[in-house]
Amino acid sequence: MAATEDHLASGRMTIWEHLAELRTRLIRCAIAVAIGVVIGYVIYSPLFSFLAKPYADLCNCDPKFIAFEPIEPFTTRLKISTYFGIVLAMPVLLWQIWRFVTPGLYPHEKKYAIPFVGSALVLFAMGAGIAYWTLTPALQFLQNQAPAEVVNQYTVGAYVTLISLMMLAFGAGFEFPVLLVALEFVGVLTPKKLLSWWRYAVVIITVVAAVITPSGDPISMLALAIPMVIFYFMSIAIGALFQRRRRRAVRGDDVIT
Numbered sequence: 001m002a003a004t005e006d007h008l009a010s011g012r013m014t015i016w017e018h019l020a021e022l023r024t025r026l027i028r029c030a031i032a033v034a035i036g037v038v039i040g041y042v043i044y045s046p047l048f049s050f051l052a053k054p055y056a057d058l059c060n061c062d063p064k065f066i067a068f069e070p071i072e073p074f075t076t077r078l079k080i081s082t083y084f085g086i087v088l089a090m091p092v093l094l095w096q097i098w099r100f101v102t103p104g105l106y107p108h109e110k111k112y113a114i115p116f117v118g119s120a121l122v123l124f125a126m127g128a129g130i131a132y133w134t135l136t137p138a139l140q141f142l143q144n145q146a147p148a149e150v151v152n153q154y155t156v157g158a159y160v161t162l163i164s165l166m167m168l169a170f171g172a173g174f175e176f177p178v179l180l181v182a183l184e185f186v187g188v189l190t191p192k193k194l195l196s197w198w199r200y201a202v203v204i205i206t207v208v209a210a211v212i213t214p215s216g217d218p219i220s221m222l223a224l225a226i227p228m229v230i231f232y233f234m235s236i237a238i239g240a241l242f243q244r245r246r247r248r249a250v251r252g253d254d255v256i257t
Contacts, residue, residue, distance in 0.1 A: 025096040032092035036085030044077050047084055051163050054135040055154070058143075065156035072157050079157070083164040087128070087171075094120045112185070120178045123231075127174030127224075128167040134223045135163055141217050165214040173212065173224050176205075177231035177238075184239035191239040194232070201232050 040047060055063045067073050086093075094117045143152045183189040194201070209225035210216075 021100060025100050029089065029093050029096050032089035033085045036088035037081045038085075039088060040081035040084030041077065044080060047080050048160075051080070051160060054132065054163065055139065055159065057136045058139050065154055065159060067156050072155070076156050076160050079160055079164065083168060086168070087124075090124060091117065091121060116178065116182070120175055123174040123178060124171040127170035127172070127227075130174075130223055130227070131166040131170035131220070132163070134220050135166060135215075138215050138217045138220045141219055142215065162214055166220065169212045169214060170224055173209065173228055174231070176228050177235040180232070180235035181238050181242070184235070184242060189239070191236045191243060194236045194239065198232070202229055205229055205232065 052063050052065075067076075095113075098113050098116050146152065180189065180194065184191065184194075205228045206221075206225050209228060210221050213220045213224055
């Protein structure tokens with residue numbers, strides 16, 4: 001046991017220790033999500049009212065939805081509870097990811113845990129917020145594509161799936177810079193490489209934004225792609241700053257030894 005703890009503290013772990021550590025982290029993540037799902041199931045009514053607001057703003061009325069199947073209201077409640085559980089458990093999920101990665105970092109680099117988790121939470125909230133804010137004009141754009149003979153009225157399951165996936169997709173997309181910076185921290189990527197790939201990155205980001213945007217409308221796609229491009233260059237700057245500090249820290253250790 002003492003040897004294992006020494007390995008964890010120093011960042012030297014065998015493959016079996018890595019697998020055991022991964023299993024522990026996944027179990028904790030699953031428990032956190034399950035607790036969030038239960039809470040979401042209990043507070044379902046205010047959650048549904050919150051999600052229905054973009055459509056209410058569009059029609060300027062008290063929105064009404066259709067349920068074609070007897071079980072659709074129940075499955076919709078489960079969907080909302082599950083999505084809410086994932087969002088509520090996000091701090092735990094991000095913390096577990098960080099703790100799994102930290103054995104590969106230097107001791108002085110582990111102090112970035114709180115900034116890593118905090119920035120990831122803020123970015124996820126920003127992405128979900130932008131998706132929520134852009135849903136009304138996105139729905140307006142989609143409705144304008146239909147002829148006058150088409151009456152727009154949504155099933156409750158389809159609408160909840162759309163807005164929930166939009167918010168999750170934007171939130172996940174806004175985690176893009178955190179992933180890049182983390183890869184720079186562990187040495188998988190370098191700012192120089194990322195900068196040399198910027199043209200390809202812009203094209204790939206645009207394609208990915210178009211693919212993961214559930215509504216498929218240009219308003220939502222641009223609302224996701226433009227921030228991701230900006231975050232790409234911000235990640236390069238952060239990575240370059242981190243590399244400079246790491247070199248200074250290594251030189252300082254060399255001088256001391």
